Amino acid sequence: MGRSVVMQRLNRRWAQVKVPGCGWVRFRLTRAELPVAKTFRVTFSNGQWHIAFAVVPAPITAPTAGGVIGVDRGVTITAALSDGRKLNCPQLTVKERAQIRKRQRRAARAPKGSEAKAAEHAKAARLKAREANRRKDWCEKTSTLLARTYDVVRFEKLNIKNMTRSAKGTVEQPGRNVRQKAGLNRGILAQGWGLLRRCTEQRAPGRVEDVPAPYTSLRCGACGWIEKKSRESQADFLCVSCGFTCNADENASVNVAAGQGGIPRPRQSAGAGGVTAAVSRSSAREPQPAWVGIPLP
Ligand SMILES: [Zn+2]
Structure with missing residues (x-):
């Protein structure tokens, strides 16, 4: 059981996440809701940095x-x-x-x-x-x-x-x-x-x-x-x-x-x-x- 990722919404489009050893890093939201995740991954592709949160869907x-x-x-x-x-x-x-x-x-x-x-x-x-x-x-x-x-x-x-x-x-x-x-x-x-x-x-x-x-x-x-x-x-x-x-x-x-x-x-x-x-x-x-x-x- 790890802690959840620390995240803050800045406005409708932007949020920031605490990256260990790096501090707050701003990112643009692609979804309306802030994700509740335990892990995330940062990648660089097509000339852009991406951050993806691992969200396990709630059981039905x-x-x-x-x-x-x-x-x-x-x-x-x-x-x-x-x-x-x-x-x-x-x-x-x-x-x-x-x-x-x-x-x-x-x-x-x-x-x-x-x-x-x-x-x-x-x-x-x-x-x-x-x-x-x-x-x-x-x-x-x-x-x-x-x-x-x-x-x-x-x-x-x-x-x-x-x-x-x-x-x-x-x-x-x-x-x-x-x-x-x-x-x-x-x-x-x-x-x-x-x-x-x-x-x-x-x-x-x-x-x-x-x-x-x-x-x-x-x-x-x-x-x-x-x-x-x-x-x-x-x-x-x-x-x-x-x-x-x-x-x-x-x-x-x-x-x-x-x-x-x-x-x-x-x-x-x-x-x-x-x-x-x-x-x-x-x-x-x-x-x-x-x-x-x-x-x-
Ligand atoms: Zn038969």
Whole structure:
């Protein structure tokens, strides 16, 4: 437990903060309220000094009748909720990305050490910062929504391999430079996935759960049957057992809400073709429930 940061408001726009070993330092407020923080960080970027206060948002009390929500995080849909909602984290537009590339090209062409080079780099950095700001904003809003509406929020334990698959697109249209693009896109999204989980935990402490979920995408949300064949396409889920059909991400979030992702380890059967739960690299890469689809006695 540390003491709070000592701060004084000077007027509507300005305030000052006591920096140890430095004394009072004035700064311009970007929010109406003075922050109540335990720590702060001073940075220098784009030719300006910035001071940022670490503010932990106040916890939101559980609605008590909200029940459980499952959140499935993915590439095509950033967060698919088990109530059917599909939430997407805003990213940079194609135009904005083009602008960044333009600035980077200009910076590369500018003479070494020139002011123009620094200016172009700074412009590119500002554009990139926009994306991070949007992501943060989205995570704050979304986590508030989750904490306010539901008593328990369940997240699937992220499986990087599933994301890789999602990013690849379709077999018919693999596209060019898919690997690089997918990697980039995934990296950007991955930051949002982690942030959403952290923000939700702050707003709903003790009400967030992680579901170990190797089979959330393969399990039928209606009957519980787990089979790879139910997930023939990336977008759709069609249960081969009961015929239940659903958006694949939504189906996964339903399983996450139910806390049903993992299935009990199969019993070692003595007969031929008995189930072997060999843990190899290949089975770790891709969920391969060899025993499912076979009705258990
Ligand atoms: Zn089913």
